[in-house]
Amino acid sequence: MTIQSSATDAGIDPAGAGAVETLAALVVALHRRSLDERVVLDLHLGDRSGIEIVDVPNTGTFAGLCGRLRAHGGDSVSGDTPEPAVRVVLPGTTPAPSTCPVAELLPNGDGIRVHAGDPAEGWDAAEADLLADLVGRVLAAGRENPRVPVTRLRLTRPGEPAFWGTPDAPVPVERLETLIARHAAQRPDSPAVSCGDVRISYRELDERATAGAEALRREGVGPDEVVGLFAERSAERIVALLAILKAGAAYLALNPDDPTSRLAVQLRDARVRLVAAEPAFTDAVPGGVATLPLDALAPPAGTATGSPTPVAAGPDHLAYVCYTSGSTGVPKGVGVPHRAVARLVRQPNWVDPRPDDVFLQLSPLSFDAATVEIFSALVNGGHLVVLPPGRVEPDRLRQAVREAGVTVLLLPTGLLHYTIEAKPDTFAGVRHVLTGGDVASASLVRQLFASHPGMLFTNGYGPTENTSYTTCWTSDVPPVTANVPIGDPVSGTSVAVLDEDLHGVPAGVCGQLYAAGDGLARGYLSSAGATADRFMPHPDVPGARMYRTGDLVRRAADGTVVFVGRADDQVKVNGYRVEPGEIEDVLLRQPEVAQAAVTVQRNKNGAASLIAYAAPASADADPMLGARLRDRLRAELPAYMIPTAVLVRPGLAITPNGKLDRQALPAAHRYPRNVWNDYVPPTNPTEIELAETWGALLGVEPVGVEDDFFELGGHSLLAAELMAKVSQDMGVEVSARTLYLQPTVAEMAAAIENAVSANGDGRTEEVSG
Template identity: 30%
Template sequence: MNLELSGKGYEFSENQKNLWLIGNRNLNIFFNEVVLQFSDKVKSDALMNSLRKLLEENEVLRARVLNHENYKYPLQKIEGVKIEIYESADPEYNRTYNPENDSPIRFKIVKKDNFIDELHVKIYSLWADSFSIVNFTNQLSSLLENKKEEEKEKIEYTKFCAWQNELLKEEDEEAKLYWNSKKYNFNQKVYPFINKKNDDFAVEKIKLVGISGRKYEDLKGLAEKNNSSIENFLFYKWSEYLKLFKKQELTIGYIPFYRNYEELKNTLGYVNKTVPITCFKSEDGVHNEGVKNLINEVKEVKEWYDFFTLNREIQSNNSKAKIFKYCFEYIELDKAEKLVVKDFSSIQDPFKLKFSCVNYGDRIELELYFNVGKISEKDSEVIISQTKGYFQNLEKELVITDVENEIINKVNKTSKEFIADKNVMNLIEERTQEYPNEVALRVEENNISYKELEEKVNRLANYLINKKEVVPGNGVAILMKPSEWSIISALAVLKVGAYYVPIDESYPKDRVNYILNDVQCELLISCDEVVDKFEFENINILIPNKIQDYDNNSAYSINVIKEDSIAYCIYTSGSTGKPKGCLVSHKNLYNYINWANEFYFPNDNFGNFGFVTSMSFDLTITSVFTPLTRGKRITIFNEESIVNTIKKAFTDPNIDSLKLTPAHLILLDEFNLESTPIKKIICGGEQLKPNHIDVVKKISNTIQLYNEYGPTETTVGCVAKKIDLESKEKILIGKPIANTQVTILNEEGERCPIGVSGEILISGNGVAQGYLNNDELTSEKFIKSNFSEEEKSYKSGDIGRWLSNGEIEYLGRVDNQVKVNGYRIELQEIENLLNKGENINEAVVLVKQNNNLEKEIIAFIKTEEELSENELRGFLENSLPEYMIPNLFIKVENFPLTINGKIDTIKLLSTTSENIITSSMYVAPSDEIEEKLVEIWENILKREKIGVEDDFFSIGGDSIKAVRIVSEIQQQFNAKVDLIVLFQEPTIKGLAEMVKNELWHEVEENKNEIVDKTVI
C-alpha cells in the first residue's frame, strides 16, 4: 500500500474526498461534538496530560490538509501535538475551521469550584465519524482512571485510507453489478412544504422525545414483537413517517454506527460512510413485513458496504444530487465511570433532514437535524410538532397536532356576512338603478345599456309567465351559442323564479335529448340556426328574438326567490356514461358572486369581461354575473371559432378581465401578441401549470393572474389564490373562499395532517343541492361530515394537501391515482415534473391498457424541439423511480380540447404510434439472431422499430418484462440464459452475443459428448 505520496503527505480516503467535494471546502459545518461531564473532581493538569497522551496515540487528531497542485484532492499530513483548549466564554472555540492550519480537534472546559465540570469536544468530520467520538471518550476515560489495559490492536487512519483506496481501485465486478442494479433516487422530494432556495448548509438540532423508564421497556417490547432491534425498528418508523408524504419507495441515507472489521474497532478517523437504503412501502398496518424488508435491505447493503462510493453511484443513477436528502443514524454510547455523556451531535454529510437516535444507556434521545437553508421556519414548526407527536406514541399512526389544527382552523374561519334576503337578481337590479345608461352588453358595435337590458329581460320574463306558463321551480333549457339572448334568457328565467339549464349547441343530439328528458323540460329557449340542427319532439321551443307578441309592459317585479330555490342546473360528465345535472341554489350563487366581486376587484375599476365560453360551462358564471352585479359590461363575439374569440378578447380595448381555462391560455402562443389590454385573468377548470404562467408573462408581466379551484358541485370556485408571476415556487390553489371550509381526508375518512395527501372535502354556502333525479349519487357524494357543522359536504374526488402556510396544493384526481405493476402512481407527479423540463411546452400523462391488458404510462409532449426518448428518460430518472417512468413518449402539435376548454383525453389516447418519440439513433439488426431478438422485444414491449443498441430499461422494460423476455429467448433458441444477463447486457446487440456464445458452447458440449460415447 502506498502510504505516502512524493514524501509530502498521505492520500485522502474515499470518504474524505467525497466530503471535500460536496462540502465545497467549507468544512466548518461538518463536525462531531460531545459534551462530557465529570463524575469526580478533575484538575486541569490531569486533563491536559490525558488529552496530550490521546493526541500522541492517535495521529489523525494531529492531521492537517496539504494542498498539492499535482493532485485533484489535497493530501493529509501529520504534525506535532497541539491542544486547542478554551474557556467556556471564549468565542475562539467556534471560530471558522481552517483545515490547513487548525487542529482537527478542539476542547472547551466549563469550571465549577476551580475544578473542571464539563468538557466539550469537537472533532471535524474530515477526520472523524461518530464512532470515533465514542472511541475517544472511552480512551479518555481510561487515561483519567489510570487504567492499565491490554494493548488493543489499532490501525492508524492513514493506513485505512491507503487500504480503502487500493480496494476501490480493484473494481470488484460483483460489487459493481450489485450497486449498479440498485435504482436509488437521490433526488426525491418527500416533504411537500415550500422550500427555501438558499444553497447554504446550516444546521439546527431539535430534541424531540426522550425515551426512558417504562417507555424504554415498551420500545424494546415493540421491537421484539417485530423481530427487530431497537435501531431497525426506529429506522422503520422514520421511513414510514416520511412515506406518509410520498406513498412510494424511498431512498434514505443510513449512517451505520459500527466498524466493519475488528481491526478497525479502535481506530479514530472518518471510516463510516453514509449508504443508501431503499425503504419499500409496506401495506397499511402490516408493520411486521415492513420491518422485515428493511432489516433484509440493511443486511444486504452491509455486505457490499466497502464498495459503495457516493459520487460514483450518483453518476450511475444519472442524478445531479450531491447529498442524501433524508438520513437516519443510531448512536450507541458506552457508559464510563468518570465520564457522563450529556449531549452528542454529529454532522457528517449534507442533508435536508436527519433523524438521529442517541442511546445513552439509560435513555434514548430522538433528535431532528434541519438544514435551515432548505426548510422554512413555518415548515420546521409543523415538522417538529408532527414528529414529536408521532414518536411519543409509536403504536399509533400520525395524527393532527395542535400546531396543525391552529393553521387549518385559522384558514377555515371564512365566515362573511353578505346582505341578507338578497340574490344576484337583486344586485343586478340595484346596478341598473345606479347605472341605467352604462353599457351592460356589447355585441360587436351594438351596445345595450343596463336600462335596455332590464327592459328586454322583463319583457321575456312576462312572456314566460303569461304565454308559456312558466312557474317558480320549473327548469327551462337554454340551447344557443354565446350571445346577448343567451344572457337575457338566463336572467329572465331567474327573474320568474325558475331555473335555467344551459346546453351547449355543439353537444350531440343524444346528449341534448337525454338532458331535456332528465329535466322533464317543457320549454326550450333557442335560436334558428341551432334548432335546425336538431329534430325535437314533444317540446315547446321558444326563439326569443322572433317573438312578435311581446307584452309592451317592460316592468317586472322580481318574485320572492327563496335562497334554497334552484338558480341553474349544469350537466357534467358522469362515470356511468350519462351526464349528471348539478342543482345550484340562489344561496350558492349569491355567496360566490359576492365573494368574487370582493376578491378579484377589491378597490379597482376593472371587471369588464369578454363572453368567451359556453353557458353550459360553470366557468362562465363568473364572466356573466360579476360584471352585471358591479355595473360593468360584457363583450360578446359572433365568432364560430373559440380560437378567434379568445384572440379578439385579448386585443379588444373594451375588455380588461377574462375567465379562461389553462388550456385556453396555451392558445396565446399562437397569436404572437406583443401587448394586451387585459388586466386580470381568472383561471379555472383545470390545473394551472408553469408553462401557462410563462405564456401570460410573454404578453405582459403586469397582468393579475388568479388560480381558482372548484368543482361544479361547489358553485364555480371554492378555493382561490392570486399568482405571483415571478415566483418559482409550486403553483397552489390557495385558501377557501368566503363561508367555505375545506377538510382533507384519508381513505379511512380521517383528517390528513399537513403535507399528507387525501381527498378534498368541501363544506359551506357554496355546496350545491345535489344531482337532479339521482338520489343515490347525491347521497354518495354529498355527505354529512364529522368535521363540519354544515348539513352536507361535497366529496370532490380531487386529491390535495394542506401546506404549512395554510394553502392547499392540488395533486390530481382520485381516479388519476393508478396502480401499475402493483405500484400506486400519481400521474400528476410525472406530469408536473415533465412540465418543468427544458424545451417542453406542455405535457399530459395518461394510462392506457395495451393488448395484453397491461397498464402502460404514456406521456404526451408538446414541443417544437426534436427530443429523444433517452433525453426524456434521463431527465425523469433524476427524480422518479424506475416504475414511474412512462412506457411511451408521444409528440403532439396541440392538445385536443373539449367544448369546455379542457384537454380531451379520449382523443389524445387515440394519437397514432407514428408520433412516438424514440431513441436518438436507430441501428437495424445485422443477422438472424438479432432479428429474432428484435421480434421478441417488440412483441413484449409493444414497440415498433426497436434498434439493436436501444437500452431495454430505457424503452419501457422492467423486471417483469425482463422475465418474459428471458423465458421467450430460452424457448426460441433452446439456450440457457439467466435473468441477470439482461441486466448486464440490456441491448439486443449485447444480448445477441451472449446467445451466440451460449449456442456455441452447447454445440461444443454436444461434440465432446459424441467423442466420449465413441471412445466408450
C-alpha cells in the same frame, strides 16, 4: 426505469436505542406525505450507506415496520438508482448540499432534525421543519398504537381544527336577478352586455329580461324548473339567461357541438320540457321537448308590460345545471343554487370586481367558468363583453380584448399558456388575469408578470359541485414556487384534508380534499345515490354537508394546498374533467368490443390526450374497427371526450384481481391514424416536411397528404402550435384561417409553396385563406 431490489441481510441500528423507531417514523411520514408505497432512502449511516427502499404496505403496522428495519433494513438497490425522498445522516453530521431534505438522527432516539433541500423542489426550511414535526407526530402515535396500520394512525393533536376558511358568504345572499336589477336602478344607462355592434344597457337588460320572463311564465315555467338554452355566444343569450332566472327557473346550457343523443340524455335527466333555441338550432332539439325562439326570451326593448311579477323563489332554488362526466357512463347534472353563485361574486376575496371593469365572455355556458365571467360582471355592475360566435383563436382574442378594453380576463389554462408565449400584448390593458382548469405553468406566469408588472393574477381551482372556485391564489407578485399555488379557500368556502376515516390530517400529510359552505351545489339532479355518496355529513357543523372532491392533496408549510393525485380514475384533458369509465362504457356497449380501457397520456410539454384501447370480441376484426369506434364515440360524447386514437389490441392485460391492468397498457408515442380516407404518402419535399411536423405534433403515424388536421386529433391550440412551428422551420407565416379552410397536408403544402414562389426567397410571407 428498471429497479432491482433485494433484501439486505443485516438490520439497521444506526445510533443506539430508539433510532430504529425514528427511522420507521420517517418512513411513515414520507409515505403519508406522498402516498408512495415505496419510500426511497439515501442512507449515510457509516457502514450502512447507500440507497435502500422500504415498502409500506397498506396494512403494515408501526411495530411491524420497526421490526423489519431492525431485522434486515430496507431493500438495497442495483440497476437504475431511484430518486431518494430523503437522505439520512448520523447525529452531528454536517449535511452536504442535497436536492432532497437531509434527516439528521438525534442521539438517544430523541427524534430527528430535518435540514432543507432544494427550495425549487419544494424543500425549503419551513417544509423541512414540517417534516420533522410530522416525524414527531408519527413517533408518538406509532408508540401509542403500534398495532394500528400506519396509514390509519391519527396524527392530529386534540383541538386542531380540520377545516379552514370562511364557510359563510361575505354578505347575506340574494337571488342573482335581484342583485343585477339593483344596477338597473342605480346605473340604468351603463353598459351591461355587448357583443359585436350590439350594446345593451342595464336598464334595457332588465326590461328585456323581464319581458322574457313573462313569456316563460305564460308557458307555466316556475321556480326550480330547468329550461334549456340552446344558442351560441351572443348578447341575446345573456338576456335570455337572465329571463330564465327572473322566471324563477334554472338554465341548462346545451352545447351546440354536442351530439344529439348527448343532448337528449341531458334534457331527459334534467326533465326539461322547454328549450329556448336560436333559429339555427331549433331542428337539433331532440323530439318531445317544446321549443321557444331565443328572441321570445330576449324581446326587443320597449315590449315589457308593467313591472315584473314577483316569483316565489329564494336563493336556494337552482340558478343553473351543468353536466359533468360520470364514471358509470351517464353524465351527472350538477344543480347549482343562487346562493352558491352569490357567495362567489359578491365582495369576494379573490377578485375585486368594479362597476368600471370590462369582462370578456368566452367560456362555453355549459361549463361553470362562464359563471365567473357572467356574474362577476353583472352582479357588480360591470360590463360583460361577449366574444362573437366562432372559434376562440389567439388573434381574435387579442383583437377583442384590445377593442373592448377588457380589464378582467379569464382564460382556460392552455389558452393562457399559449397567449403568454405567442401574443403577450393581448394583456396590455388587462388589470386582472384569471385562469383555471389545469395546472398553470409557473415559468409562464412569471413571464406574464415580467411583461406586465402591477397586474393581478388568479389561479383558481374547484369542482363544479362547489361552484366554479373552491380555492384561489390571487397575487400581484410572481409565484416563487415550482408550481403555481392554488392558494386559499374563496370567501364562502371552507376546506379540509381528511383521511379515509374522515378525520383531519395535519399539514404535510396527504388526504382527500373536502369543501363546505355556501358554495355547495344541491347535488346531482336525478341521482340521489351519487349525491349522497359525494355530499357527506360535515363532521363539525351540525346538519351541514361537505363535498368530497376526489382530489388527493396535502397542505404545505405555508398553508397552501398542493395536489398529489386523484382518489379515482378521473382525468383532466385540456381543462375538461373526464371520467374514463364514461368513454369505456360507450366502447363496451359495441358488440364487437370485448374489453376497453381509456387512459391519458402526456407529451413532453405536459399536454394531455386521451387514448382508448379496445380488444375485439372476435379474432378476425375489421381493420377499420378503430376508426369505426371513434365515430361511434363521436356520435355519443362531447368533443373533449373523444380520444385522440382508438388502439385495437388483441387482448388487454388483466390484474390478478380481475381488473384491467392500466399500467400494462402499451405507451405509444405515435398512434396509427384513425381516419377513413386512404393513406396517400407525401411526395414533394414540402409535403414530406409538413407530414413529419404534423405527425410529431399530433402523435400520429403515418400522416397522409389527404388527412385532415382536425380529424387526426388536432384542435385550436395545436393549430396555433403548428403555425409557430411552420413559421420557425419553414420561414412562412400561415394564418389559422388557412388551416381551417384547407385542413390537409396537401393543401397547406400548396399554400406554402405558392407563398414561397410569390415571394422569391419565401421569408416571412403571409399566407391567408
